[in-house]
Amino acid sequence: MxxxxxxxxxxxxxxxxxxxxxxxxxxxxxxxxxxxxxxxxxxxxxxxxxxxxxxxxxxxxxxxxxxxxxxxxxxxxxxxxxxxxxxxxxxxxxxxxxxxxxxxxxxxxxxxxxxxxxxxxxxTPGIITPGQARLGVFPINIHKPGRIGVVSRSSTLTYAAVIETTLAGLGQSTVVGLGDDMMVGTDFIDVLKAFHEDKNTDVIVMVGKIGGQFEEVAAEYYKTIPNKKPIVAFVAGSAVPFGHDMGYAGELVSYGQHTVQDKIDVMRKAGIIVMDNSNDIHKELQKIISKC
Amino acid sequence: MKIHEYQAKQLIKQYGIKIPAGKVAYTPLEAKKVAVEVSKRGPWMLKAQIQSGARNKGRFLEKSAGRGTGIRYVTSRREIAKEAEEMLRHTLVTSQTGPKGRIVTRLYVEEFCKVNKIFYTGLVIDRISAVMTLLIANLEKTDILTIAAKTPNKILHVPLDTHKGITAKQVREVGAFIGISERHLPNLRKYLRGIFKAFVETDATMLEINPAGITARGDIIALDIKLTVDDQALFRQPEIVPLFDECEFEKRELIAFKNGFQYNSFDGSVGCIVNGEGIALGLMDLIKSKGGSTACFLNLKGGVDQDKVASGIRLIMTNPRVEGILIVIIGGFLRCNLVAEGILSVASEVGLNVPVVVRFEGTNKYEGESILKNARYPITITQDVEEGVSELLQAMEDNN
CATH class of the missing domain: 3.40.50.720 (NAD(P)-binding Rossmann-like Domain)
Structure with missing residues (x-):
């Protein structure tokens, strides 16, 4: 599975x-x-x-x-x-x-x-179920079969997240790259739902980034799941000066002033474990697994 | 891609939107000449053509540009040349240009248009629901940014169907919201349908009319406009491509853009070369947490052309602000050996005197690493980005 x-x-x-x-x-x-x-x-x-x-x-x-x-x-x-x-x-x-x-x-x-x-x-780099199917352009040598589900809005950070699971001595059930664009076919919700239904996924690693409100929407959804699997997350972009490359009022009018910190706050309130540093994901994973 | 106000105005005019009479001028003399052509006795508006909002609150860096903003109201012909002289070839700084501002190379000379009422119109794409959305706000008391920040509930959101466009019911809804009388609704319908059509046909990602004015006769006039066209759709917008204005970009940004890369500059000292915006964002966060700061990053994306990759690397290695270089490539499409070869070829051409830390992973990692190991440059290969960042910042400090 x-x-x-x-x-x-x-x-x-x-x-x-x-x-x-x-x-x-x-x-x-x-x-x-x-x-x-x-x-x-x-x-x-x-x-x-x-x-x-x-x-x-x-x-x-x-x-x-x-x-x-x-x-x-x-x-x-x-x-x-x-x-x-x-x-x-x-x-x-x-x-x-x-x-x-x-x-x-x-x-x-x-x-x-x-x-x-x-x-x-x-x-997107695609989807990979390690040891079974690779659909896309994922580097092969970094994946191994396991029980961590990975979902990411950033292609290259998907790889970084996978490397974190490996550092924790764990493998991945399936890795899904949602795509880097501002509008994509599937967002976090469908993937989080599937990981919750999957018997072979114990923990989920979620990678978000600055821009849009995908993380906020996902956090709201996560609140409604009855039997939650732990999510360890990282949101990239907190060092980007606010307002960089945002010249248009329409941008602000339609999307609001959502900083990375706003996203992180909403996610933490929903019970998602958000790391300040992506390189600490493996430590958190080890902590969670040792409790299981 | 953004285009200038005067270009966007000509564009929406083709869709039946009313605009004030106006002409472009590149010199004070020309400004004086075209002023009479757009309006015999004035008054006129002189508008600096840079691709930024908030020009009416912007300031010029040079003293010789006077105290006026980027948008000036002029009542006599004699003043036109004087004001134009002050604005042209001077640097306008707005809240959106950054401290360096932009040099004004041309002015738009417009007839002043008296209106009774002004309102904001925006067409945007709601990324979460993936539908086009019309935004409307009354601007009687304050500007749109203040409304968005303080009373966002005073902005009307109208979701639109890409195929149907704006329905009669939606026109009435907008009319009631702005307070347009029943007999002027046909003008509003024509205006809204015009901007919708312009938005769709130009592959716009954002169209703002800020503000539109309503005259005593009930005509709706676009007083200012901003239009952003989807970069990914330029292949089917042959009329818009030539409007690209190189003056609006930094030289490095432009070279990166032409090679299909992304280049962003900040005010720190570490130059980053990555493949993927996410890695860039993550690295910037990491550098900041270790007490460093980013000078610029280059995102090679999925580049596969060796010469292009080298030209991108050159942008970072020749940036005078860069005191150390961090390279993090997780190869998927982009192969690590291509980047390694690019580094060496640029280094042999322009020299390499700053410390470089490299982290390769993924496609052709080992080939890439072995190419760099055999080179005689101050390049460190790391297997841990966090350690790599610390090491680089230390080496940069030792150099100083």
Missing amino acids: AIFVDNKTRILVQGITGTQASFHVKKSMDYGTKIVAGVTPRKGGEQHLGVPIFNTVKEAVESTKATVSLMFVPARQVLSAVMEGVEAELETMVCITEHVPVRDMLEIKAVLRGSKTKLIGPN
Whole structure:
């Protein structure tokens, strides 16, 4: 058990024939990830990395029974690629692509509402269930199977959080990168919910950052969970001078003056253990595990 | 990407929004000349074109710029050249430009427009609910920043459907909120639908009309506007791309931007090279907690082009304020060996006299480390960022 993906999940890759996609998909296959198909328009019928290529997601799903998609398509094609996946009723789509236009993301969010599909990303390192499935661009040598769930709003700090669990002598159940953008398909709530339902996750590490109100919303949600699993968190950006790169009244009007400290206060009130220093996460994890 | 007020005004004019007559001037003489073209007898508004808000509260650094702000009300033609002389080529500092301010290279000369009432209009994207939102506030008594900070409940939030746009019901709701009479509602409808269309079609992430004015005849006029266009959507905005103004950026910022990197500068002494904004934020926090301070950070993101990576590293290594360099790369897309090669190639070109601490992890970590180990520069490889930061700060102190 893990969340979202494991070694039985049948995965198709949209945009599999690109250079970066090929490099990382090959690594994922070597890792044991069950990649069963690729989708590249006009290349249907060909083979790439040993799997069949289809012109559309629908064809790939019909032939291979894939339920999850890993996306390496160019930014301007992400909207149509997501719409294809939603139509084919994929369970999960993981979008690695960065630079997706904001207006396209608005459309994507509208398409996802009321659909069966959840989108992770865009601009995410992906999802990895160590020892079972790697969907994305995660470095491989830092992960190992274990019982800590990791969820992060910052790609590179995801890796840092994983290294912290390793330092604590622990491994990860699943690691989810939500994506670095200000608007992403899935936020903390869905992932926290899944980790709480997962029998193989004991503790959750959560990494937030300055900007938006995702952490505050997640904290409110956490309050409502009856059987809480401990969350050890870190929020990056407290050294950034307030107001940096914030020239517009609209920014303030719509999002309010939320500093990192405000976020941390709300999270602590909800019972989340927030570390002042990301390098102390492993110590806190050891403390929690020794009590179990 | 931000664009200037005069450019944004020309843009929304195409969407049926009324704006005061106005023209751009680059010299005092030109300002005097275009003033008559926009209004025969005045009065006029002279507006410094820098991409910042709060220009009407800004101050010029130079004494020769007089005591006026970045927005000036002028009643006689003779004064126009004098005021323009004071503003042009001088440095305007506002609450949003930082202490260095921006040099004013052009003015927008506008007819003064008499209005009975002013209000704020903003179109933004609510990131949590992922919907476009229209913000409206009355500005009779105070400005929008004060309202946002003190009485945020006095701002009307209207969520919009990207496909439907602004409905008749929403127009009435806004009309009642601002206090617009029934017979002027068609003007309001035209105004709101115009800005909505402009927002969508220009791939804007923020459009602010602050303020809009209502004339005695009931016309709604955009008196000031700010427009930010989504950088990620510039590929489909060929008319907006040429409006990019290099004067608005620091040289280093510009080079980083052109190579697809992110560069931010602060007032400390440690230069950071990272891949990922999160790492940058985390490092800044860590440096601060150890008593140091950050001079700048460069985020190489997922860069894979060797020359570009080297040009990014050059920005940090040649920054005179940098007394020590911290490099933290957790390779995913970006491979550690590429960064190591970049460091050495820039060092051989411009020299390397400040201490450098490097932490590599992830893709091609060992290749990267072995490249640096064999080099003859003051480079320390660490396996622990916290120790690395302490070590770097110590080495910087020893150097002083």
